[in-house]
Amino acid sequence: MVGSKGNAEGPDREPPAGGPGGALVLIGGHEDKEGEREILRDVVARAGGRPIVVATVASDVAGELWVEYERVFRALGAAEVAHLDIAERGDAGEARWLSMLEGAGCVFFTGGDQLKITSKLGGSRRLADAICAVYRRGGTIAGTSAGASVMSETMLVGGAGEESAKVRGAVRMAPGLGLVRDLLVDQHFAQRGRLGRLLGAVAHNPRLLGIGIDEDTAAAIEPDRRLRALGTGAVYVVDGRNLSHTNIGEEEGDRVLSLFDVRLHVLSAGDAFDLERGRPASGQPR
Incomplete structure (x- = not known):
């Protein structure tokens, strides 16, 4: 399991609050x-x-995405852009990927299917650890769409959008990369009507904050554990840690999910949220 908190063989992939580490x-x-x-x-x-x-490992059109992102990153001033393209799980152990990551300042995961990322990286513990090492030494791990969802220890991989969550709804979760352990991430949020499914995921995992991110919008998690919004849409923080009631354990699976005392924060560009304190904060670093 990539990024498992309970795996004694793996490194501690999430730097302590205020400690060394980069940004997500x-x-x-x-x-x-x-x-x-x-x-x-x-x-x-x-x-x-x-x-x-x-890293185009999530996509079935890896070549097309590589051409597109290489063009954009070079146009924006990137001096060197490299392509991590693992077609099959067995390819993950190749030494060239480790060499590519040694001096990297950023690993960027494209969209696609987040399960492909964890499945392919699961073919090499050394490669997964090398990606996490970029973060630990102060680099940035970025990801769009599926590449964003995979960052958390528990990742949301499926479930119906555009409808109210049900007690036995089809919300599906799986182990992620474990770069951040206390969040659940969903994307294309307002555009695909995913509030219901994020609420369902939070009902199953009330200790985790649900983070919904609109298209052309980013949630940047800084080394000081502040989440900062940027882009043209909103970042939604769903906090169910003080739930006073939910019917998630009832037998009537088709019943609409009830949640009492859920807190919802909506951040626009420049707004920030302190993940340590669980409350909105100044957008300026501590």
């Missing part, structure tokens, strides 16, 4: 690639002149 940039999908390109410009700036590794 979680993008809700369909980020602007032709106009101001605010989000991708931010990713390039965070790389700090070091190589950006574009």
Whole structure:
């Protein structure tokens, strides 16, 4: 299991609050690639002149995505852009991937299917650890769409959108990369009407904050554990840690899910949320 908290063999992949470590940039999908390109410009700036590794492992059209992102990142000033393209799980152990990641300033996961990311990286513990090491030494891990959802220890992989959550709804979750352990991430949020499914996921995991991210919008988690919104849409924080009632355990599976005392925060560009304190905060770093 990639990023399992209980796996004694793996490193501690999430730096302690306020400790060393880089940033995570979680993008809700369909980020602007032709106009101001605010989000991708931010990713390039965070790389700090070091190589950006574009990981297309989630996609069935890896070649097309590589051409597109290489063009955009170079246009925004990236000096070096490399392609991490694992077609099959067995390819993950190749030494060239480890060499590619050694000096990287950013690993960027494209969209596709988040289960493909964890499945393919599961073919090599060394590769998964090398990606996490980029983060631990101060680099940035960014991802769009499926590439955003995979960052958390528990990732949301499926479930009906555009409808109210049901007690036995088809919300599906699986182990993620474990770069952040206390969040659940959903993307294309307002555009695909996914509030219901994120509420369902939070009902199953009330200790986790649900993070919903609109398209062309990012939630950047800084080293000081502040989540900062950027882009043209909103970032939604669903906090169920103080739930006073839910019917999630009832036998009537088709009944609409009830949740009492859920808190919802909506962040627009420049707003911030303190993940340690569980409350909105200044957008300025501590």
